[in-house]
Amino acid sequence: MKPLRVAILGVTGAVGQEFLALIGERKFPFSELKLLASGRSAGKKVKFQGKDYSIEEARADSFKDVDLVLSSAGGSISKKLAPEAVKAGALVVDNTSAFRMDPEVPLVIPEINPEDIAKHKGIIANPNCSTIIMLVPLFPIHRLAKIKRIVAATYQAASGAGAQAMAELDRQSREILEGKKPTKEVFPHQIAFNLFSHNSAIADGGYCEEEIKMMKETKKIFHAPDIQVVATTVRVPVFRAHSEALFVELEKKVTLDEIYQALHKGDGVRVVDDRDNNYFPMPIEATGRDEVLVGRIREDHSVANGICLFVSGDQLRKGAALNAIQIAEIWAKSR
Amino acid sequence: MKPLRVAILGVTGAVGQEFLALIGERKFPFSELKLLASGRSAGKKVKFQGKDYSIEEARADSFKDVDLVLSSAGGSISKKLAPEAVKAGALVVDNTSAFRMDPEVPLVIPEINPEDIAKHKGIIANPNCSTIIMLVPLFPIHRLAKIKRIVAATYQAASGAGAQAMAELDRQSREILEGKKPTKEVFPHQIAFNLFSHNSAIADGGYCEEEIKMMKETKKIFHAPDIQVVATTVRVPVFRAHSEALFVELEKKVTLDEIYQALHKGDGVRVVDDRDNNYFPMPIEATGRDEVLVGRIREDHSVANGICLFVSGDQLRKGAALNAIQIAEIWAKSR
Numbered sequence: 001m002k003p004l005r006v007a008i009l010g011v012t013g014a015v016g017q018e019f020l021a022l023i024g025e026r027k028f029p030f031s032e033l034k035l036l037a038s039g040r041s042a043g044k045k046v047k048f049q050g051k052d053y054s055i056e057e058a059r060a061d062s063f064k065d066v067d068l069v070l071s072s073a074g075g076s077i078s079k080k081l082a083p084e085a086v087k088a089g090a091l092v093v094d095n096t097s098a099f100r101m102d103p104e105v106p107l108v109i110p111e112i113n114p115e116d117i118a119k120h121k122g123i124i125a126n127p128n129c130s131t132i133i134m135l136v137p138l139f140p141i142h143r144l145a146k147i148k149r150i151v152a153a154t155y156q157a158a159s160g161a162g163a164q165a166m167a168e169l170d171r172q173s174r175e176i177l178e179g180k181k182p183t184k185e186v187f188p189h190q191i192a193f194n195l196f197s198h199n200s201a202i203a204d205g206g207y208c209e210e211e212i213k214m215m216k217e218t219k220k221i222f223h224a225p226d227i228q229v230v231a232t233t234v235r236v237p238v239f240r241a242h243s244e245a246l247f248v249e250l251e252k253k254v255t256l257d258e259i260y261q262a263l264h265k266g267d268g269v270r271v272v273d274d275r276d277n278n279y280f281p282m283p284i285e286a287t288g289r290d291e292v293l294v295g296r297i298r299e300d301h302s303v304a305n306g307i308c309l310f311v312s313g314d315q316l317r318k319g320a321a322l323n324a325i326q327i328a329e330i331w332a333k334s335r
Numbered sequence: 336m337k338p339l340r341v342a343i344l345g346v347t348g349a350v351g352q353e354f355l356a357l358i359g360e361r362k363f364p365f366s367e368l369k370l371l372a373s374g375r376s377a378g379k380k381v382k383f384q385g386k387d388y389s390i391e392e393a394r395a396d397s398f399k400d401v402d403l404v405l406s407s408a409g410g411s412i413s414k415k416l417a418p419e420a421v422k423a424g425a426l427v428v429d430n431t432s433a434f435r436m437d438p439e440v441p442l443v444i445p446e447i448n449p450e451d452i453a454k455h456k457g458i459i460a461n462p463n464c465s466t467i468i469m470l471v472p473l474f475p476i477h478r479l480a481k482i483k484r485i486v487a488a489t490y491q492a493a494s495g496a497g498a499q500a501m502a503e504l505d506r507q508s509r510e511i512l513e514g515k516k517p518t519k520e521v522f523p524h525q526i527a528f529n530l531f532s533h534n535s536a537i538a539d540g541g542y543c544e545e546e547i548k549m550m551k552e553t554k555k556i557f558h559a560p561d562i563q564v565v566a567t568t569v570r571v572p573v574f575r576a577h578s579e580a581l582f583v584e585l586e587k588k589v590t591l592d593e594i595y596q597a598l599h600k601g602d603g604v605r606v607v608d609d610r611d612n613n614y615f616p617m618p619i620e621a622t623g624r625d626e627v628l629v630g631r632i633r634e635d636h637s638v639a640n641g642i643c644l645f646v647s648g649d650q651l652r653k654g655a656a657l658n659a660i661q662i663a664e665i666w667a668k669s670r
Contacts, residue, residue: 170512
């Protein structure tokens with residue numbers, strides 16, 4: 001791969017920090033690195049691989065001589081700046097929801113639809129974190145017996161709301177353990193020792209945006225307009241990995257052995273399913289890992305061809321930064 | 336109601352303590368109160384309503400001159416002692432799983448099947464906490480349009496594993512916030528800032544006992560042998576209220592308005608469903624409350640006649656001690 005001139009947009013956020021960590025860890029080939037954030041952070045220094053980088057304010061003219069933009073700066077900023085980066089000749093891998101459902105923009109999980117990368121017109125969208133963590137382990141099953149319907153209940157970490165939300169979980173936990181009233185800055189409700197319906201806006205029909213993303217993005221990524229998805233998304237007092245209870249209905253009967261085999265061979269999946277020791281996917285074990293953990297694999301006799309699963313995946317890695325880097329790697333190889 | 340000679344079996348446990356609190360709060364009419372626990376606690380003093388009570392060791396001969404036993408001392412102890420209490424002439428309301436599926440023993444949620452109380456032969460079983468918290472809000476819907484299938488994912492508090500498990504969540508949280516390795520005494524896995532598949536034994540088909548209870552008890556309580564139930568049960572770092580994401584399929588189409596009305600009128604249910612303010616059931620708000628909170632009420636378009644809900648209920652109150660006391664109250668009135 002030819003070294004790239006890379007810009008990270010939103011480098012001070014939780015996902016931005018993970019972009020940096022993964023560029024180092026995966027030896028992503030870059031010749032120049034530009035760190036972009038809001039004006040508030042401009043001028044701050046970041047040490048990376050022994051070198052000092054100065055954060056610059058992200059502006060429309062920030063993308064001259066940039067080949068690749070890894071973007072995670074919020075939907076409204078992406079909407080404004082991604083087209084500018086494209087005009088300047090860069091490819092943007094965007095982690096926000098700004099372009100995901102745009103028919104001109106590929107929405108990609110590399111383990112599932114890498115072929116869509118080639119269809120880009122300058123922007124490739126990274127799916128929602130809960131969607132990625134749900135679909136990576138479901139895809140090997142979908143290939144085996146075509147999924148008709150997915151019922152998902154999520155257990156989402158604070159990290160999905162950013163670094164400040166993780167700090168809020170830490171701070172509120174201390175306050176409560178000290179007998180103080182917990183202070184709220186990021187989330188609308190207490191997150192420590194509590195849980196609440198995902199804090200995205202409620203839209204038509206009572207579904208929140210997070211749920212609607214899971215429902216719509218699945219159809220686009222799987223190229224399966226008829227697949228039925230329903231989700232209830234919930235924030236839990238966990239720092240950084242999302243978990244999900246999944247109940248799927250398949251087109252045809254397959255054995256549990258076939259499911260196990262498909263999952264064992266599945267890309268990006270790690271089976272953790274030790275019934276004797278009651279040992280299954282847990283967010284603390286998914287944290288820092290590239291693979292999505294999958295377990296509690298069992299037949300659901302309450303419906304025809306039903307399968308239940310429980311999954312945990314690192315929200316900041318596979319759920320966000322890692323998936324984007326993997327997209328960039330595939331794109332970079334094909335240049 | 337004639338004052339009763341009451342024994343609390345397992346008074347030192349989390350549910351036992353709640354029995355005491357509720358007897359006070361509800362002015363449950365008692366003439367004598369016997370506090371029973373394991374030999375370890377024998378001799379310890381408990382102050383209740385200004386009077387000192389001494390805990391006695393629970394033995395086969397502890398039930399002479401007792402009218403009512405409120406029991407929550409673990410399945411094996413119930414199996415041994417409940418028949419002795421019945422022989423001595425007492426009614427046992429048993430909160431363990433020992434007798435729940437015994438066809439001779441009524442399994443009762445007073446809001447749903449109070450008529451089964453009269454069929455007792457000395458023992459009335461209190462359902463599993465997750466079952467109660469699921470069925471109280473589902474019953475008004477079941478009456479409206481008959482439920483065919485329930486898909487449940489639970490978010491279960493530490494309290495379900497007792498007072499020591501609640502202390503473990505507190506202790507581990509402190510340890511982690513202090514940068515120490517969390518110590519494990521009660522749960523097989525770290526509970527603080529983590530979650531894991533319910534720690535009951537995994538049985539046939541990969542379901543854990545907690546899930547099997549929800550699946551079997553529902554049929555018995557609803558007198559609906561054909562109702563289909565599938566559950567994935569999960570422990571979360573919350574102190575004492577359980578939450579559940581529920582996806583139900585009804586026999587016939589009903590409007591959301593009809594569902595709301597049925598829930599508003601439903602016994603033991605409190606609707607918390609404020610979409611504009613993203614305000615729905617939360618365990619910290621269910622804690623200490625008698626009602627099960629229900630919200631996120633919406634149509635599920637992924638299946639015919641589908642409805643989604645999210646519920647939270649106090650595991651120690653309606654999920655255990657309160658339900659048992661309500662059974663005892665109905666029984667006592669009919670004596």
